[in-house]
Amino acid sequence: MPFAIALAPEARRCFASLAPAVKEQLDRVLERIAALAAVAPPVDPVWRRLARGESAALRFTFAGVDVLYEIDLEERTVRIASVTSPELECQTA
Secondary structure, eight states: OOOEEEEOHHHHHHHHTSOHHHHHHHHHHHHHHHHHHHHSOTTSGGGGGGBOTTSSOEEEEETTEEEEEEEETTTTEEEEEEEEOTTOSOOOO
16 A cells, blocks of 8 residues: 655645646656555665655655655655745745
């Protein structure tokens, strides 16, 4: 079963301001990450290439949108901490 996806309030606001097509594509990427987290926990080396330094935060950029997130094993949740893009009026990082 995939992990749940939770957006921090400010990340949710920024995500909502994205173009509909970009939101739909990012939703699919996040769903894939949630599914992967269920079968390859974040301690698996596959996640290290997405890491942000030595912190627990992971990141990816898609369609010019930078997404910073963490995976909570205990709550089985992918937590989106920030959504940023030069085109967005709101910035969460």
